[in-house]
Amino acid sequence: MLFSRYLGILLLISQAQSLVIVDSSIASACIYYMKQFDWGCGGTGQGHKYYLCRCGNVDWLGSVASCISGQTNNKGKIDHALKHVTTRCLQKGHFHYTVDDMKQWRENATKYIEQPTAHDIKERLYHPLGVNQTDFAVYMRSFDEINHHVFKSQWLGWGLLYYWVAVVVIFAMLHLLQIYLGLRPPRRIAQFCEKYLTPVRLWGYSFLDIVVMGLFLVFTVLATALSYTVQLPNVYMNDVYFLTLDLIGYRSAIISFSLLPVVFIFGLRNNPFTFLTGLPRATFIKYHNYVAIIMSIEALIHSAVWTDYAINEAGYLAWSIDDYWRWGIVGTVLLFIMIGQSFQPVRNFMYEAFLVIHIVFGWLFIVAMWYHCVTLGWMGWVYTMIALTVYDRVMRWAKILVLNRGLTELYVTVVDERTLELTLPKPLAYDMSYRPGSSVYVTFLHSKIWSQCLQSHPFSIISSPATSSNVLKMYVRVKRGATRSLLRLPADEKGRLRLWCLLDGPYGGFTYKHRDSDDRVYIAGGLGVCSLLPHVYSNPAGAKLIWTVANAREFWCMRRDINYVRERGTEVTVYVRDPSGIELDDEKMLFVQPADRRPDFDELIGEHVKAAKADKKRDLCIYSCGPGNMDRQIKQIATRQIEVGLDFSVHHKSMNYQW
Ligand SMILES: Cc1cc2nc3c(=O)[nH]c(=O)nc-3n(C[C@H](O)[C@H](O)[C@H](O)COP(=O)(O)OP(=O)(O)OC[C@H]3O[C@@H](n4cnc5c(N)ncnc54)[C@H](O)[C@@H]3O)c2cc1C
Numbered sequence: 237m238l239f240s241r242y243l244g245i246l247l248l249i250s251q252a253q254s255l256v257i258v259d260s261s262i263a264s265a266c267i268y269y270m271k272q273f274d275w276g277c278g279g280t281g282q283g284h285k286y287y288l289c290r291c292g293n294v295d296w297l298g299s300v301a302s303c304i305s306g307q308t309n310n311k312g313k314i315d316h317a318l319k320h321v322t323t324r325c326l327q328k329g330h331f332h333y334t335v336d337d338m339k340q341w342r343e344n345a346t347k348y349i350e351q352p353t354a355h356d357i358k359e360r361l362y363h364p365l366g367v368n369q370t371d372f373a374v375y376m377r378s379f380d381e382i383n384h385h386v387f388k389s390q391w392l393g394w395g396l397l398y399y400w401v402a403v404v405v406i407f408a409m410l411h412l413l414q415i416y417l418g419l420r421p422p423r424r425i426a427q428f429c430e431k432y433l434t435p436v437r438l439w440g441y442s443f444l445d446i447v448v449m450g451l452f453l454v455f456t457v458l459a460t461a462l463s464y465t466v467q468l469p470n471v472y473m474n475d476v477y478f479l480t481l482d483l484i485g486y487r488s489a490i491i492s493f494s495l496l497p498v499v500f501i502f503g504l505r506n507n508p509f510t511f512l513t514g515l516p517r518a519t520f521i522k523y524h525n526y527v528a529i530i531m532s533i534e535a536l537i538h539s540a541v542w543t544d545y546a547i548n549e550a551g552y553l554a555w556s557i558d559d560y561w562r563w564g565i566v567g568t569v570l571l572f573i574m575i576g577q578s579f580q581p582v583r584n585f586m587y588e589a590f591l592v593i594h595i596v597f598g599w600l601f602i603v604a605m606w607y608h609c610v611t612l613g614w615m616g617w618v619y620t621m622i623a624l625t626v627y628d629r630v631m632r633w634a635k636i637l638v639l640n641r642g643l644t645e646l647y648v649t650v651v652d653e654r655t656l657e658l659t660l661p662k663p664l665a666y667d668m669s670y671r672p673g674s675s676v677y678v679t680f681l682h683s684k685i686w687s688q689c690l691q692s693h694p695f696s697i698i699s700s701p702a703t704s705s706n707v708l709k710m711y712v713r714v715k716r717g718a719t720r721s722l723l724r725l726p727a728d729e730k731g732r733l734r735l736w737c738l739l740d741g742p743y744g745g746f747t748y749k750h751r752d753s754d755d756r757v758y759i760a761g762g763l764g765v766c767s768l769l770p771h772v773y774s775n776p777a778g779a780k781l782i783w784t785v786a787n788a789r790e791f792w793c794m795r796r797d798i799n800y801v802r803e804r805g806t807e808v809t810v811y812v813r814d815p816s817g818i819e820l821d822d823e824k825m826l827f828v829q830p831a832d833r834r835p836d837f838d839e840l841i842g843e844h845v846k847a848a849k850a851d852k853k854r855d856l857c858i859y860s861c862g863p864g865n866m867d868r869q870i871k872q873i874a875t876r877q878i879e880v881g882l883d884f885s886v887h888h889k890s891m892n893y894q895w
C-alpha cells in the first residue's frame with residue numbers, strides 16, 4: 237500500500253516539470269522576441285555560439301528580465317521564467333547566474349530602457365530594450381499554443397496508462413469475486429464464450445488478449461495521430477510541416493514515457509498484479525512485450541521526427557553536441573536491441589544471455605533516460621522506473637533471506653539422464669506463504685559451476701506428504717543449460733549430490749475452489765505432473781489423474797506420491813511408453829498401462845464426460861500440464877464437448893505457465 241502511494245506521488249511529480257521551450261512559455265516568448273534585435277552577436281540563432289554572446293551581455297539580460305516581469309503579476313511564474321533563462325545560459329553558454337542576478341539586471345535596466353524601433357533590428361544596440369506589446373502578442377500566443385499541445389499530450393499519455401489500470405482493475409474484480417464470493421458467470425454465457433471464443437487464436441493470442449491488446453493499439457494510434465491543429469504565424473516555427481513534426485515529436489515522447497511504468501511493472505518477477513488478478517506471469521510478460529514494442533515505436537517516432545527536424549532546420553551538428561540528444565539516441569538504440577533479442581527464437585536459443593542483456597540494458601536504459609531528461613524535465617517517470625526496479629530487487633532478496641532463510645542445502649538425485657530430483661528442507665514460512673502450485677527460482681551455488689551463480693531457474697514446488705513433512709521436492713527435466721551442468725556434477729556412490737542454493741519464492745500458485753457438483757480431471761504429460769500434483773494433494777478425494785510418462789524410472793520416483801493420492805480417493809491412470817522394469821501383472825500395478833504412443837485424449841475425455849453426467853455432476857473441470865501441443869489438443873477436445881444450453885459444462889485450464 238505504502239508502495240503504491242509512493243508510486244502515485246512519483247507519477248504526479250512527473251507532470252510538474254517540462255521540456256525546454258514548454259518549461260516556461262513566458263521565458264521562451266521573451267527570449268524569442270529579444271533575439272530578433274542586434275545584440276552584436278552576429279545572428280538570431282539559438283545555438284551555443286549565440287548564447288555564449290547574449291548571456292554575457294547585460295543589456296540583453298536586463299531586457300529579457302524586464303520583458304518577463306511585464307507579462308504577469310504572478311511572482312511564482314516570474315521566478316520560474318527567470319530561472320529558465322539562467323538554466324539556458326548555463327547549459328548553452330556555461331554562465332552561472334542566479335535568479336537574484338536576473339532581478340538586479342532588471343532593476344538596473346529600468347534606468348536605461350528604450351522602446352524598440354525598426355532600427356534596432358539592423359543596428360547594434362547599446363542599451364536595454366522594452367517590449368512593444370502589439371508585436372509581442374504573437375510570440376506569447378505561439379508558445380502558449382505549444383504549451384497547450386504538450387499539456388494535452390500529457391493527458392493522452394495518462395489516458396493510455398489508465399487504460400492498463402482499468403484492465404487490471406476489471407480482471408482483479410472478476411478474480412476476487414470468484415475467489416471470495418465463489419461467484420461464477422451465468423452458465424449459458426460461460427458456455428458460449430468457452431465454446432466459441434476460447435478456440436479463437438491469432439499468432440498465439442487468445443480472444444481476450446486480442447481484445448485487450450487491440451483496443452490499446454486503437455487508443456494509442458488515435459492518441460498519437462489526432463488533434464494537431466496549429467495556427468500560423470508561429471514564431472517558434474512558421475512552417476506547418478516542421479511545426480507539426482515538432483508537435484508529433486512531443487506527443488510521441490510523452491506517450492512513450494507514460495507507458496514506461498506499464499512496461500516495467502508487467503515485466504517484474506514480483507509483479508503485484510499476478511496475485512490480484514490470478515493471471516499467470518506468462519500473461520503479463522505477453523502484455524509487457526506488446527506494450528514495450530508500442531512504447532519503442534513511439535520513441536522511434538520521437539527520435540526520427542527530431543532528427544529530421546534537426547537535419548533540415550537547425551543544422552544537425554548544433555543539436556547533436558547536446559548531452560540529452562546523445563542519451564536519447566542511446567536510449568532508443570537500447571530499446572530496439574532489447575526488443576530484437578526478445579523474440580522467441582532468439583530468446584530460446586540463448587535464454588541466459590537474453591536475460592543478462594535484458595536486465596543490464598534495462599538498467600542502462602534508465603541511466604540513458606536520466607541524462608536525457610535531467611535538463612528537460614519529466615524526471616518523475618525516470619524515478620518511477622528506478623523505484624520499480626529497486627522494489628523488485630528488494631522483494632527478491634526479502635524472499636531469499638527472510639522467507640527462505642538464505643543459504644539452503646539441496647540434495648540432487650539423478651533419476652535418469654533426463655530427470656533430476658531435488659530435495660530441500662521446508663522453509664519456516666512455508667505454511668504461511670506457499671500455495672499449491674507455487675514455484676521458486678533456484679540459484680545453484682557450487683564451485684564447479686560458479687559461473688552460473690547469477691542465474692536463477694524456476695521450478696514447481698511439491699510438498700509431498702507421502703515422503704516427509706519436513707522436505708520439499710522439485711523434479712527437473714534436464715535441458716541444455718544449468719540443468720545439464722547439474723547432471724554433470726560429481727555425485728556420491730548413491731547417486732546423490734549436496735550443494736548450496738538460494739531460493740527466491742514463492743511465486744504463482746492458486747487455490748481453486750471447487751463445489752461438490754464439480755468433477756475434476758488432471759491430465760499431465762511428463763514432469764508437467766509437478767504442477768498438478770499439489771492441487772490433487774490439496775483435495776484428493778474424487779479427483780482423477782491421467783499421467784503419461786516416457787519410462788518406468790520416471791514413474792518409479794513418484795510412485796509414493798501416486799500411491800498417497802490413490803489411497804485418499806484419487807482415480808489414477810498412468811500410461812508408460814517404455815514399461816520395462818515395472819511388473820505390470822502385479823495386482824497393485826493395474827492402474828499402470830503400457831502405451832506405445834499418447835493415449836487417445838478424445839476418447840478419454842469423452843468417457844469422463846459421460847461418467848460425470850452419469851454421476852449427476854454439473855461441471856467437469858479439466859486441468860492439463862504438458863508440452864504445448866498436448867495442452868492445445870486437450871483444449872480443443874474440451875471445447876468440442878461443450879453444449880450451450882445444457883445444465884452441464886466442461887472447462888479447461890492449462891497449468892503450463894512457461895513463457
Ligand atoms: C513457472 C514455471 C515452473 C516450472 N516448473 C518446472 C518444473 O517443475 N520442472 C522442470 O523441469 N521445469 C520447470 N520449468 C521449466 C524450467 O524453468 C526450465 O526448464 C529451466 O530453467 C531450464 O534451465 P536450463 O538452463 O537448463 O535451460 P536452457 O536449455 O538454457 O533453456 C531451455 C528453456 O528453458 C527456459 N528457461 C531457461 N532459463 C529460464 C529462466 N531463468 N526463467 C524462465 N525460463 C527459463 C526457456 O524457455 C529456455 O528456452 C518451469 C518453468 C516455469 C516458468
Ligand SMILES: *[C@@H]1O[C@H](CO)[C@@H](O)[C@H](O)[C@H]1NC(C)=O
Pocket residue numbers: 294295298341344345348362363364
Ligand atoms: C546597468 O545597465 C547599463 C546599461 O545596460 C550597463 O552599461 C551597466 O553596466 C549596468 N550596471 C550593472 C551594475 O549591471
Ligand SMILES: *[C@@H]1O[C@H](CO)[C@@H](O)[C@H](O)[C@H]1NC(C)=O
Pocket residue numbers: 351368369370371
Ligand atoms: C508597436 O509596433 C507597431 C508596428 O508593429 C507600431 O505601429 C506601434 O506604433 C508600436 N507601438 C509602440 C508603443 O511603439
